[in-house]
Amino acid sequence: MRRAVAALLLLLISCTACAGEREMPATIYEVKAKHTPRFLALPGVVSVGVGRDAGGVDVIVIGLDRARPETQASLPTQLEGYTVRVQIIGAVKAQ
Amino acid sequence: MAHDLDSVRAALVKSRGRLLPQTNVVATGVGYKVTRGRKTDALSIVCSVTRKVALSQLAPRDQVPSTIDGIPTDVVATGVIRAFQERTSRHRPAPGGVSIGHRDITAGTLGCLVRRGGQLFILSNNHVLANSNDAIRGDAILQPGPVDGGSFPGDHIAALEDFVSIAFLEPPSECQFAGGVITLLNAGCRLIGSKTRYRTVNIQATENRVDAAIARPLDPTLVKNEILEIGAISGLGTGSLGTAIKKSGRTTGLTAGEVVQVDVTVNVQYGPGQTAQFSDQLLAGPMSQGGDSGSAVLDNNNRLIGLLFAGSENSTIINRIEHVFSELGLTL
Numbered sequence: 390m391r392r393a394v395a396a397l398l399l400l401l402i403s404c405t406a407c408a409g410e411r412e413m414p415a416t417i418y419e420v421k422a423k424h425t426p427r428f429l430a431l432p433g434v435v436s437v438g439v440g441r442d443a444g445g446v447d448v449i450v451i452g453l454d455r456a457r458p459e460t461q462a463s464l465p466t467q468l469e470g471y472t473v474r475v476q477i478i479g480a481v482k483a484q
Numbered sequence: 485m486a487h488d489l490d491s492v493r494a495a496l497v498k499s500r501g502r503l504l505p506q507t508n509v510v511a512t513g514v515g516y517k518v519t520r521g522r523k524t525d526a527l528s529i530v531c532s533v534t535r536k537v538a539l540s541q542l543a544p545r546d547q548v549p550s551t552i553d554g555i556p557t558d559v560v561a562t563g564v565i566r567a568f569q570e571r572t573s574r575h576r577p578a579p580g581g582v583s584i585g586h587r588d589i590t591a592g593t594l595g596c597l598v599r600r601g602g603q604l605f606i607l608s609n610n611h612v613l614a615n616s617n618d619a620i621r622g623d624a625i626l627q628p629g630p631v632d633g634g635s636f637p638g639d640h641i642a643a644l645e646d647f648v649s650i651a652f653l654e655p656p657s658e659c660q661f662a663g664g665v666i667t668l669l670n671a672g673c674r675l676i677g678s679k680t681r682y683r684t685v686n687i688q689a690t691e692n693r694v695d696a697a698i699a700r701p702l703d704p705t706l707v708k709n710e711i712l713e714i715g716a717i718s719g720l721g722t723g724s725l726g727t728a729i730k731k732s733g734r735t736t737g738l739t740a741g742e743v744v745q746v747d748v749t750v751n752v753q754y755g756p757g758q759t760a761q762f763s764d765q766l767l768a769g770p771m772s773q774g775g776d777s778g779s780a781v782l783d784n785n786n787r788l789i790g791l792l793f794a795g796s797e798n799s800t801i802i803n804r805i806e807h808v809f810s811e812l813g814l815t816l
Contacts, residue, residue: 418747421747425749429749429751429761435750435751435796436745436748436749436750436751436767436799437748437749437750438745438746438747438748438749438750438765438767439725439745439746439747439748440725440744440745440746440767441725441726441744447725450745452750452799454796476798477798478767478796478797478798478799479796479797479798479799480753480796481750481751481752481753481794481795481796481799481801482752482753482754482774482794482795482796483609483611483616483695483752483753483754483755483777483793483794484592484772484773484774484775484776484777484792484793484794484795
């Protein structure tokens with residue numbers, strides 16, 4: 390009986406561990422949302438969005454007001470498995 | 485028998501005084517006669533009409549004769565010919581795509597007509613109809629906008645009804661305690677010769693999703709439920725990556741583009757020291773300039789997908805129409 394209970398407990402624990410492993414990876418939107426505040430705090434960053442590269446793959450796009458070598462150097466090229474691209478879009482103004 | 489150009493012109497000059505007053509005739513000229521859809525070699529006197537009507541339904545004096553001085557005539561339906569109106573001029577009824585603005589601003593674009601509680605309203609941006617929060621319900625809305633010569637009361641077309649307030653980033657703090665601490669810190673900086681100075685700011689919820697406002701036309705007949713060079717809106721749509729879009733605006737007219745970014749968080753400048761952050765925006769390539777703010781953005785099936793409000797030299801920023809409609813309680 391004790392053995393049966395122990396086996397059942399082991400089974401439950403291993404199932405829980407498996408469930409943990411099967412957890413869905415964060416979507417590009419979740420990753421973008423998580424990192425947006427720190428990107429927008431960098432000098433010259435005006436936008437953060439989700440775009441698509443030439444191959445049809447979704448990427449995180451960071452917009453700059455002008456060329457900003459220091460900011461560009463501090464930005465990652467990959468974030469939790471997603472590609473990060475930098476674009477100079479210019480200062481955004483109400484029109 | 486084919487006639488030469490001079491003789492046809494002479495016949496036209498002689499007869500046009502009689503032709504133009506006829507019902508439906510809007511223009512006369514010289515052109516090759518078209519028979520059963522094919523251009524012939526015969527020069528004719530062309531009468532342009534608003535629409536073709538069976539001879540039996542026309543009074544004899546309104547019938548275009550089949551020949552004039554032996555020269556054939558040709559009746560062509562061209563519709564009503566209107567003088568081309570600038571988007572910055574006065575339009576009554578005013579369609580979407582023309583100049584409009586609160587009496588204290590320059591000018592923006594009349595987006596389109598929307599409904600709330602069964603009533604008709606003009607949709608545009610807060611910074612076009614509500615002077616970037618600095619307005620009250622009932623304020624005069626002019627068409628065209630003031631910078632395009634619109635004045636009160638002659639061009640008064642609507643009254644501000646409602647707007648979604650824009651939360652601006654980091655206004656100076658009015659907290660006295662923080663102000664005292666900052667004064668001490670800055671005094672310390674001066675003492676040690678540092679050029680760094682501190683300032684207080686308010687940290688508050690500053691997320692915006694729309695720059696939107698509505699105005700109530702003084703009379704429903706002053707506005708037209710279609711958009712210049714686009715026509716009627718067919719319904720509501722959703723902008724996604726790759727959606728082909730178009731807009732009709734006061735400054736750059738009809739332009740087209742594509743949604744190249746979604747879920748965009750963007751800092752937008754509203755003037756010196758005034759910045760507001762917007763989330764869940766659509767971003768397209770350059771398709772607008774100052775004065776296009778407030779333009780309705782549609783997909784290729786004429787479904788309304790957004791409200792244009794900002795841009796840079798390489799981008800156009802668009803509110804999702806879903807947020808505009810839910811925050812102001814609107815329907816089409």
